[in-house]
Amino acid sequence: MTEPLLRLEGVEKSFGKNQVLRGVDIDVARGQSLVIIGGSGSGKSVMLKTALGLMTPDKGRILFGGDDVTKATGKTREKMRARIGMLFQSGALFDSLTVWENVAFRLINSEGMRRKDAKERAIETLKKVRLGSDVGALYPAELSGGMQKRVSLARSIISEPDLIFFDEPTTGLDPITADAINDLILEMVRGLGAAAVTITHDMASAKKIADEIAMLYEGEIIWRGPAANVYASGNEYVDQFVNGRADGPIQPAI
Numbered sequence: 502m503t504e505p506l507l508r509l510e511g512v513e514k515s516f517g518k519n520q521v522l523r524g525v526d527i528d529v530a531r532g533q534s535l536v537i538i539g540g541s542g543s544g545k546s547v548m549l550k551t552a553l554g555l556m557t558p559d560k561g562r563i564l565f566g567g568d569d570v571t572k573a574t575g576k577t578r579e580k581m582r583a584r585i586g587m588l589f590q591s592g593a594l595f596d597s598l599t600v601w602e603n604v605a606f607r608l609i610n611s612e613g614m615r616r617k618d619a620k621e622r623a624i625e626t627l628k629k630v631r632l633g634s635d636v637g638a639l640y641p642a643e644l645s646g647g648m649q650k651r652v653s654l655a656r657s658i659i660s661e662p663d664l665i666f667f668d669e670p671t672t673g674l675d676p677i678t679a680d681a682i683n684d685l686i687l688e689m690v691r692g693l694g695a696a697a698v699t700i701t702h703d704m705a706s707a708k709k710i711a712d713e714i715a716m717l718y719e720g721e722i723i724w725r726g727p728a729a730n731v732y733a734s735g736n737e738y739v740d741q742f743v744n745g746r747a748d749g750p751i752q753p754a755i
């Protein structure tokens with residue numbers, strides 16, 4: 502078995518009395534695409550933020566390449582962050598920067614690359630997500646939602662990260678554009694040999710991009726298995742979720 506690149510061990514996180522993560526154990530290896538499913542409010546985003554080091558867990562360990570993310574400070578932390586790409590749910594592009602400046606942001610601001618070189622890399626990366634160099638000069642507001650996702654995707658892979666987090670990459674897109682994004686995600690993961698962790702509610706996307714699927718419920722991973730087995734998991738919670746039934750052990754969040 503390949504050594505995991507990212508491993509969460511017994512991660513717990515509460516906000517006051519609200520115990521969100523109750524001992525999450527999960528890992529992902531290089532070249533592996535793991536999808537996390539779970540209902541609204543089940544703690545998927547909190548899990549992702551703790552794994553990124555943006556939130557500190559109350560208990561447990563988060564190991565990235567064998568180093569504890571929660572204990573890393575200064576330069577070590579910077580180096581870890583540079584190896585991790587993130588595609589935010591909202592896209593999170595800077596409105597006042599052009600597309601190429603958004604894509605090259607890290608290269609210019611964290612890695613100190615010259616603008617001319619950074620621009621070249623940004624245009625090359627935009628090509629990988631099937632956007633022409635003419636798009637580089639536009640502003641995010643001039644793009645469609647699907648194009649904005651592609652730009653965010655380009656930004657998350659420009660530094661060729663070892664690990665990429667995708668938070669709801671297909672939300673708000675039509676099925677055809679969503680599928681094009683799925684294809685790009687697969688290409689990026691396979692092409693870079695990176696580990697990918699994707700949070701999604703979109704089962705079509707999950708089935709397509711996942712090697713394995715894990716379900717988070719009430720702060721714990723209650724099932725994990727090959728994507729092909731998700732409709733025959735033998736777990737009533739997973740079954741209810743993937744079939745989108747209101748009836749079952751999980752109460753709707755309304």
Ligand SMILES: Nc1ncnc2c1ncn2[C@@H]1O[C@H](COP(=O)(O)OP(=O)(O)OP(=O)(O)O)[C@@H](O)[C@H]1O
Pocket residue numbers: 516519521539540541542543544545546547548
């Ligand atoms: N910064 C915070 N302060 C207080 N509570 C928080 C904070 N962040 C998240 N929570 C709480 O943690 C719980 C889980 O939220 P989280 O955003 O992780 O859910 P989720 O599974 O990502 O949901 P969704 O699928 O709707 O995006 C919620 O009850 C939320 O109110």
